[in-house]
Amino acid sequence: MSDSSSPRAAVATRESGGAALLRSLTPLLTEWLPRQRWFAGKGRPVSGFTLVAVTELLPCTSGAAPGLLHLLVRAQQPGGPEQTHPVPADCYQLLLGVRPALPPPLAGSLIGHPVDGPLRGRTVYEALHDPRLAAVLLERLRSPGRLGPLRFQRERGTVIPTGLPPRPLSVEQSNSSVVYGDRYILKLFRRVSPGVNPDLELPLALARAGSDRVPAPAAWFEARPGGEVGEPMTLGVLQPFLPGTSDGWQLALRSLAAHGDFTGAAWALGQAIAEVHTTLAEALPVTALRRRQLEFIASGMNERLEAAAASVPALRPYRGRLHAVFNAVADLGHSGRAWSAQRIHGDLHLGQALCAGRTDRWSIIDFEGEPARPIAERRRPQPVVRDIAGILRSFDYAACQHARVSSGDARWAREWAEKNRDAYCSGYADASGSDPRDEDVLLRAYETDKAVYEVLYEARHRPAWLAIPMSAIHRLADV
Numbered sequence: 001m002s003d004s005s006s007p008r009a010a011v012a013t014r015e016s017g018g019a020a021l022l023r024s025l026t027p028l029l030t031e032w033l034p035r036q037r038w039f040a041g042k043g044r045p046v047s048g049f050t051l052v053a054v055t056e057l058l059p060c061t062s063g064a065a066p067g068l069l070h071l072l073v074r075a076q077q078p079g080g081p082e083q084t085h086p087v088p089a090d091c092y093q094l095l096l097g098v099r100p101a102l103p104p105p106l107a108g109s110l111i112g113h114p115v116d117g118p119l120r121g122r123t124v125y126e127a128l129h130d131p132r133l134a135a136v137l138l139e140r141l142r143s144p145g146r147l148g149p150l151r152f153q154r155e156r157g158t159v160i161p162t163g164l165p166p167r168p169l170s171v172e173q174s175n176s177s178v179v180y181g182d183r184y185i186l187k188l189f190r191r192v193s194p195g196v197n198p199d200l201e202l203p204l205a206l207a208r209a210g211s212d213r214v215p216a217p218a219a220w221f222e223a224r225p226g227g228e229v230g231e232p233m234t235l236g237v238l239q240p241f242l243p244g245t246s247d248g249w250q251l252a253l254r255s256l257a258a259h260g261d262f263t264g265a266a267w268a269l270g271q272a273i274a275e276v277h278t279t280l281a282e283a284l285p286v287t288a289l290r291r292r293q294l295e296f297i298a299s300g301m302n303e304r305l306e307a308a309a310a311s312v313p314a315l316r317p318y319r320g321r322l323h324a325v326f327n328a329v330a331d332l333g334h335s336g337r338a339w340s341a342q343r344i345h346g347d348l349h350l351g352q353a354l355c356a357g358r359t360d361r362w363s364i365i366d367f368e369g370e371p372a373r374p375i376a377e378r379r380r381p382q383p384v385v386r387d388i389a390g391i392l393r394s395f396d397y398a399a400c401q402h403a404r405v406s407s408g409d410a411r412w413a414r415e416w417a418e419k420n421r422d423a424y425c426s427g428y429a430d431a432s433g434s435d436p437r438d439e440d441v442l443l444r445a446y447e448t449d450k451a452v453y454e455v456l457y458e459a460r461h462r463p464a465w466l467a468i469p470m471s472a473i474h475r476l477a478d479v
């Protein structure tokens, strides 16, 4: 692909064209965006948009051939946190197809019909559902180069075949993914911000260090809407697709339903996570956590608890005891010992571990961290115990979920969780040389912090599941 600074079509490149385009799309997007699973600003209406960048990946002519627009837009949502803290509105990546009319298989992908502006009379739709348009993205990624504010890069030595048929992934996601011929998967980040996304940075660092625990990024693209100044926004990462895999969550539920033994898999998962941590510590900076940093961690946990309790009344009776669990982390600072922090996964749960057939060989995905947190925060070194706690919570989740649907099995499911939590920690200790159970204060605090996060997550997204993290809160608060 050549460096393209010459205008391709009026829609995308002229300042006035961009403004008119956005004006005409605004009524459509205002209605469509909040309905998307990946829209992060749920519960607050969208009042309008500002344009960050628009790029024509395929020209939107008046002919029958589909056009492809890449948009970065900020969604204005009055009444949000920006009222008290002046933070910029969330920026979203949109890929819009443009055709005269939609063929029947694309009917469900309709966004709408602009009534004025450069696309007047045309049909605008979700481009990722259109194989012809999804194929364009793979072609761009195959050959590095620039197009307007977009920059496409390919990992050195990687050859990506052409013509792999695309299919959008249909699982519920925080982002959107397209699978190409079961060979590659392209993850497109939806809410984007300046700074390298850890879901590119960490798998790339691991793969370059020789780790085979992650699908190695083959190509990626980013935007520099402000030109060469400022940090790039990572927009998408292409990685090898691991065919025929199941994730740890599905496998854990299957094991529970079959009254099976999962301890071998849990042990191997502990080993896999330890290996990932060891490689990350070798490849990226490790810092010391002293008194001030431990206090900072504790105050972050306390603040998240207060914010969650403000939204979820069920948490309020536990506040005092949970604050005590977090304050114990600050107290560690008086011991004179230093703990260490390094880059970690940051949002680890059983759904982020994949294996094909053999449950002793795990691959780890989705290093994005908690998508709701700012990128700079997600890129900070943290104690590895945070990742350990994430998986421990997941074993508890699987057992509780199983007990919900097979109520006679509650006791057995609890024992299943205990055995697997232990096996997982033993596997981690075996591979890393340090047993996470020895860090009981930090481990309990991170498990509690995660349970608080889950309470908020379930209250917002799956109220029927709220009892699962609430039972952990009850246990961890030691009531």
Ligand SMILES: Nc1ncnc2c1ncn2[C@@H]1O[C@H](COP(=O)(O)OP(=O)(O)O)[C@@H](O)[C@H]1O
Binding pocket: 169, 171, 172, 173, 174, 175, 176, 177, 185, 187, 215, 239, 240, 241, 242, 243, 245, 247, 351, 354, 365, 366, 368
């Ligand atoms: N390399 C891969 N190979 C096979 N399946 C994958 C791969 N990466 C992701 N997936 C599938 O896609 C789903 C969503 O990926 P993930 O990175 O977790 O996206 P999100 O952050 O949007 O939730 C995963 O749960 C998994 O089923």
Ligand SMILES: O=P(O)(O)O[C@H]1O[C@H](CO)[C@@H](O[C@H]2O[C@H](CO)[C@@H](O)[C@H](O)[C@H]2O)[C@H](O)[C@H]1O
Binding pocket: 173, 174, 249, 347, 349, 350, 351, 366, 371, 390, 393, 394, 395, 397, 398, 454, 457
């Ligand atoms: O989709 P993400 O990977 O960003 O994670 C979010 O959704 C997860 C649910 O899909 C949620 O995980 C919680 O539920 C899981 C079972 O569905 C369980 O295994 C996890 O332990 C539990 O935290 C995750 O918290 C949320 O960030």
